[in-house]
Amino acid sequence: MKYVLILGDGMADYPVPQLNNKTPLQYAKKPNIDFLAKNAEVGMVKTVPDDLSPGSDVANLSVMGFDPKKYYTGRSPLEAVSMGLELSDTDVALRCNLVTLSDEEDYSNKTMIDYSSDEISSAEAKELIEAVNASFKNDNFCFYPGISYRHCLIWSNGLTGLKLTPPHDISGKKIADYLPKGENNKPLLDMMVKSYDILKDHPVNKARIAKGLRPANSIWLWGEGKRPSLPRFDEKYGIKGSVISAVDLIKGIGILAGLKNIEVEGATGNIHTNFLGKAQAALKELESGQDFVYLHVEAPDECGHRNEIENKVKSIELIDEQIVGTLLKGLEKYDDYRIMILPDHPTPLSLMTHTSEPVPFLMYQKSRPKDTGVESYSEEQAKTTGVYFAEGYKLMDYFLKG
Template structure:
């Protein structure tokens, strides 16, 4: 038996007037996902444990079967693993976003965060900007590491997690004064952010970006603090070999921590312009040597943060093609397999950030095809009254390790 998870990051949403009061999942043309739903089971799963923030970090840990209450030590430490950096026990890492702040004469605290990704700046541009900043911000306590696109990291030797920091995608369009750092080293963190704005506003890269009609990466925003993570390996936990296909450092880092293989796909970007077909082909190829593959697709989440309704619908349709390619190819090969499709969390267009609401899932088993009338969307999944209350236990059921009656409740 082969196992495939297709994770559409932030795919769940709320009804939108622009879509005739449908969600993007309902509005999308997704024949393959709907077919899988008809032949499988669907329901809702709570991926965000009570008391934790609805981030892709906690949510994906939950989907992968790791209890976030037990294993979550912060977002940035997982990303640092993907960047090849090492952390000591007393180190604290932070996420370092390139963002776009309003370009005006107002004091720093009165500026507005316009874009959490600086129009998804390229990794090459961001790397050059980061090298430039290190000349002014770096010291013996701080180590800067380049990630992907706008997502980067800082390791603070002998740092502190007793600090209150806000994710930039949670405050899009808001004045930043109420969301500046608080707690240990808050003044130093804020000083770095303020200085970055002064340094980057007229950097040649940003001058060129503005000429091209793109948002400049005119500041860094520091958040996502955490300490060195420790996960049991996926193979030890479930007795099967696993691999990760993702364009973002967070998921790659989770894979490193879980001792899974990371599969590189040329052209994978973490946005709607990613290589969807390449990911689908890589998943099938990976299953020749692995029992399990986790295909993470970031595009719907980015579209949700950016408020792009049409692109979010289109990204779901692209994900549907990924599901279709994997299913049809495995059917042709005569493989027995299970596919699970789900988001990690909702990223509603109207809010442009994450929520903790349960997300729709479908599980299709090629050896036990059902004959239902389901479609795959939030409304249909809720109508089944099948609700998985403890999200991190769903993976064990998917991998045939538990009976569904043991974990699901209405």
């Protein structure tokens, strides 16, 4: 038996007036996914416990079969692991975004213009993070460059429980109410404030402005945590697996769980990612002897955060055509296989951030098609079946073990 889980990050949504009051999943043309839905078990699953924030970290831990109440220690250590950083028991990792802030003189009066600095290139970002590190590196703090706008700060003997705000939650808002507060956060706030003066006139940003691109003129620190300890996926489920994602967070969860991390050329984490290459890589992994592939696509989430209605629909259609369509053809040679498709959480276009509501899933098996009366894959159709998993981490057990 071969197993493929396709996770469209943030695909679930609310009805959108510009889409005839349909959700992007309802509006998108997705014949392959809808074919599966008509022949699959379909239902709803709550991936985010009520007492945890609806981050992709919590939700993907849940989808991958790990109870986030037990294993979640913070977002950034998962990303740090993916970047190859070694964390001691006393190290705290923090996500460091390169963001675009407005140009008011007082830092606290600035507005969050863009949490991704126009999705700055990794090469440009590396220069900026190196400049930040040259100014702030000491026995306690060290910055490490990552991909695009996503980077890492390691704080030796650092603190947790800091109540830091993700920058994608405050797009278009004044940052004053969301800055790090309290004595424990003072070193972090000081670096954020000083980073503006370091970055605003950096040659990389001058060149970006000349090209009509937004400058990455500040760092933004959030998502702190310590290294978690996860059970190995192969020991938990008795199968060998791989993870395919452009996002360090997902790679980190996979690595900690003992899954093989697969790099795909052109995988960017946005609407321009290599959809087809991800599907081809998944098939290659299965052909090489792997039993399970966790294929993660970030694009719908990024479009939700940026209120890009057309692109969110387009990202779902590309997942259907280039990923699901390719996989269905490639998997046909196997006697049996199972596919599961779901989001990790909703990222409503109207809110431009994550929410905790249950999300729709479909679970298809080649040898055991089911007729549950569902005509297409969407939030509303999934609710009609009455199938509901209140604890999201139990869905993986059901998928793999039946």
